[in-house]
Amino acid sequence: MAFKVAIVGRPNVGKSTLFNRLVGRRIAIVDDTPGVTRDRRVHPGRLQDxxxxxxxxxGFEVAAADTLEGRMRAQTEAAISEADLIVFMMDGRAGLMPDDRAFADVVRRSGKPVVLAVNKTDINSAEAGVLEAWNLGLGEPVGLSAEHGRGMVELRxxxxxxxEEAGALEEEAVEAPAAVVDANAMVGDDIDPDEEDPGxxxxxxxxxxxxxxxxxxxSTLINQIIGEDRLLTGxxxxxxxxxxxxxxxxxxxDIKLFDTAGMRRKAKVQQKLEKLSVADTLxxxxxxxxxxxxxxxxxxxxKQDLQIADLIMREGRAPIIAFNKWDLIEDRQETLTELHEKTARLLPQVKGLQAIPISAETGRGIDKLFDAAFRTHETWNRRIPTGPLNRWLERATAQHPPPAVAGRRLKVKFITQIKTRPPGFVVSCSRPEAMPQSYVRYLTNGLxxxxxxxxxxxxxALRTSDNPYAHKAKKKR
Known part of the structure; x- marks a missing residue:
């Protein structure tokens, strides 16, 4: 099991900035607004060797347990209990604050080894903050700048x-060296959305x-799935x-679940922080x-539900609808029939869209939801041989021939699947620019x-094959 380092401290001291530097990617949202981070996030990190x-x-905040800040504090305390080492951060520019003393006591009572890091020491006036940090009694402070990379050697x-004291170095030494990551990479950049699988x-x-x-x-759904209060809810x-x-x-x-920020209508998203959250969701x-x-x-x-679903389909992802809060519905059979009818009518872009009623609060329907997810994922990866495709195309064009445009009938010659994830097909035909969209939909629905x-x-996609005699026709002119 990997050695776990938790970064804790007051709001807006630079915890997420240091986290991004250690993992080598900008995957945590960073903003000048205090209290940006709310959930605890775990990711493999590296610091030199x-x-x-x-x-x-x-960020640690003094608040009642039933408030949002109190629940955020409970998440941080859970991270402390799970960690092997705690990096306690304070703001060198602001100096030692009363909350720093209170939260240092919490960290000290945990009994875990602590590294005291004084951030934002990239200016001379912050040196006083490093001296004040000695008063916390957590050992020698490490002055650093998480934003500019200063002090990383001392932190290492x-x-x-x-x-070394915990005996974790021998275990790490046998592991293969981590791949070098791009500091400018974003979350999910290790996945190619157009990647083709052989099977x-x-x-x-x-x-x-x-x-x-x-x-x-x-978030309630994911907490119910994994059986613990891993994500902040309320x-x-x-x-x-x-x-x-x-x-x-x-x-x-094996499944990797991603909880995302809620997406409001674009016109209502005005604040910079919410824009960053929506961009992370996208x-x-x-x-x-x-x-x-x-x-x-x-x-x-x-309207926003339909726009989100349409966005997913345009991105080519495999969508599933989960009708949550099913425990609050009284006439369930009639409501389910109505919801399925609306799904087919309001989301015609993807026929056969899976729609499962669930209750994130009680756990009802979650098994069916993931069975549907696996079926949809397999369909999303499906590859069809060229032979059956063209036999189907021959029957489909015989039953409903392509229309005539400007007095000339269009010819559909050949079809092949060029990719999966999602399934992508190329149809060879004459004059693809003249092919009506209604006939393309006919072929798609038939597939x-x-x-x-x-x-x-x-x-x-529609393409035309090159005419091998085109250059001879030009010469005759």
Whole structure:
């Protein structure tokens, strides 16, 4: 098990900035606004030759347990209890604050080894903050600038000493060296959205993002799935800001779940922080494989619900609808029939879209939800041989021939699948620019029905083959 380092401290002292530097990617949202981070995030990190898991946490705040700040503090305390080493950060520019003393006592009582880091020491006036940090009684402070990379050598030495004392260095030494990562890479950049698989491999983890409007129950759903209060939840809308990944296993299948921030209508997103959260959600959608869209069953199919679902389909991801808060519905059979009818009518872009009623609060329907996710993922990866495709095309064009445009009938000659994830096909035909979209939809729907490609987007491209005699015609002129 990897050595785990938790970064804790007051709000806005630079914990997420240091986290991003240690993991080598800008995956945690950073802003000047205090309290940006709310959930704890775990990611493999490195500092020169050291390898460990680094945990980003919410800022410590004094608040009642039932408030949002109190629940954020509980998440941080859980990270402290799970960590092997605590990096306690304070702001060198602001100096020693009363909350720093209070939270230093919390860290000291945990009994875990502590590295005291004084951030924002890239200006001379911050040196006084380093001297004040001695008053906390947590050992020698390490002055650093997480934003500019100053003091990383000293931080490495302090972490190395703690790992050596814990006997973690021998375990790390046998591991293969981590790949060099691009500091400018974003979350999910290790996935190629157009990657082609030679076949469906059930041993590979499935990447599933959970998206939806604010307060639809996304974080509650993931907590119910994994069986612990891993993500911050509550009645307030818009609690989640970062896209948080959680590893899980269902029926022997490895899954990486992504909780995302709620997406409001674009016109309502004005603040910079919310824009950053929405951008993080869009990246999670783009690099997921299956995307679960959580609808509130008590008020489903709002305009924003439909826009989110349409965005997922345009990105080519495999969508599934989860009608949450099913425990609040009284006439369930009639409501379910109505919801399925609306799904087919309001989201015609993907026929056969899976729609499952669930309750994130009680856990009802979660097994069916993930069974549907695996079926959809397999369809999303499906490859159809060229022979059956062209036999189907011959029957389809014989039953419904292409139309005549400007007195000349269009010819459809050949079809082949060029990619999966989602299934993509190329149709060779004469004058592709003149082919009506209605006939393209006819071919797409025929593919779905014949080869059972339901519930996922299909890409259909039209091309014309080069005329080998075109140059001779030009010479005659």
């Amino acid at each position: 050291l390898r460990f898991d680094v945990v980003d946490t919410a 030495d302090a972490i190395h000493a703690a790992m 469906y491999d059930i041993t590979k983890p499935v990447r599933i993002a959970v998206v939806g409007r604010p307060n639809a129950g996304k 009645p307030e809308a818009g609690i989640t800001r970062d896209s948080i990944s959680v590893d899980w296993s269902f029926k022997g299948r 990246r999670a959608i783009r690099f997921a494989e299956v995307v679960i869209v959580v609808f509130d069953a008590t008020m489903p199919f709002e 779905r029905e014949t080869f059972n490609i339901t519930g996922v987007p299909i890409r259909m």
